[in-house]
Amino acid sequence: MSGWVTGSRPVGIPRLLYVPAALGFALLLLPVIGLLVRADWPRVPAAITSVEALSALGLSLQTATAATILCAIVGVPLALVIARSRQRVAGVLRALTTLPLVMPPLVGGIALLYLLGRNGLVGAVLEPAFGIRIPFTTAAVVIAQSFVALPFLVISVEGALRTAGTRFETVAATLGAGRWTVFRRITLPLILPGLVSGTVLCFARALGEFGATALFAGNAAGITRTMPLAIYTAFNGAGVSQDSAVALSLLLIVVAVVILLLMRSWRPEPER
């Protein structure tokens, strides 16, 4: 029918557009190259294998993983509710969900402090009643990371749900499958690519989170000092340690890139 459309060469893009494209690419890549050039390479191995560096890296990986799992557990259902709501309700829910995206992370940290802090809305109840204190703990790091990273996962999964539509779910229902079966065997597999890319974004955002963590969780070595905070601490310390800040930055970049590549290359196994 319209085979000539699918088989033909693309029209191509206007040549002029290559200029801003190259500029954009340079904007993203040149700072990293600057970092590589600036690094004091002979001292890099020592800096990145120091106890402080490894402790911060370990904490970062643990908290970012925990935050990503938390986001997936609450984010997929949230995306499902938004995608299946009526248009107007969905619009409101979506706007509220993306609030942390437009909010400076520092503001998010202050907001979390006022919610869960000693005198906060919920914190004032938690501590006397259950003896639970959240601010300035590792749990606070995970909460801060989840707060800023959750929108990425929700937006990505919700988009996948909209693309998948409800037709396959309807067919599954007419074949006798109940809601859980449809969710487990049809909806989830269909949105898996969107879920994977959402999880990648979510993890990356959690790994890089600084502002909300600094205010809500603080900067205690081994407890809340994740990589970004360790880099900040090193950079703001005596001038000599700026080198180790650069080395730590490189380490964080390499780890992030490796993890993201692994996650992206992962493809779901066909169902048996």
Next chain:
Amino acid sequence: MTLSAELVVRRGDFVLDANLEVGAGEVLALLGPNGSGKSTLLGALAGLLPVATGSIRVNGRPLTRVSAGERMSLPAHARRVGLLGQESLLFPHLTAVQNVAFGIRAAHGSRVDAGRRAERWLADVGLSGFEGRRPAELSGGQQQRVAIARALAAEPDLLLLDEPMASLDVEAASSIRTLLRERLSSTGTTTVLVTHDVVDVIVLADRVVTLDSGRVADDGSASDVLGRPVNGFAASLAGLNLLAGRVTGRGLVAVAHGHVLAGSGDLPPVGSEAWVAFPRSAVTVREPGAEPTPAVENSWVGTVAALEPAAGGIRIVLAGDEVVAEVPSSQVLARQLGSGSVVSLHVDPEFVTVYRRHGRGGHASHWEGGSD
């Protein structure tokens, strides 16, 4: 297995108000112009659209019962009503055999057993050896075969088919049609088939219901509904001209614009209202005045309003007249006919069928009696 439905469904301004009975193992063809309510009816039966008032029972089991004091409607997955549409909608992440096994597993049965039964179903639709293929690796016809196997393997009490051959090419449609007839009769599945294709009706259907503007317009056997149509839609589907008139003499019917038609058939009593039907392809074209028409009956003189494509030729539509002729394109070429040409149309009385105007159809819940 019997379907018995009395439904009122509202969608915006549109109201579907129809009663439908389908006997055990019967295949009912549902015909009607676009917007007549066919898909709405299927949606309500499948539990995908809310019913304003009415009831749906299959095998005596109530699926929907909505009245002033009651509001019961089983969800789609609990109705045992299967649905197969124009698109096969195979689950893209599952292989052919997994698609078929899905319904078996959803309904009952262990995984291994479902897999074995699914393989048998695939063999039944002629797809042995295709078990491990993904939907994207199958042709349109093969996908529809898998979809048929999947729908039937779930053993629905009622199967709804919504133009299942419409998106296939002629050859694939023909083989799928044969397969459906075979599978539906061997499983004895009670079926409602929505179609626009008269071949589907002839090959698959035991009975035909036509819908018009949300109401049942006709209900009967294929030969009644298509052979002696009572509405323009069924007539045009069957390739017939259908005119309403009044009997003025033995085999003579006066229709619009003072035309008189001679024909045979029931020969309803003089003075009664009658339908006159004759094939479009039986109408012949003459140049006006070239040869004097011996009888005034069965002739029309008029201006060609449009030429349209028709099966095996060209359809001539006269301005201001209901009569349509379908002639081989060579005739149109030989006479150099076009919009504005003046022609005389004629139909031989032997092709004209006359029958009573109020014999059957209407808002009947059940079709009683054969040809009256």
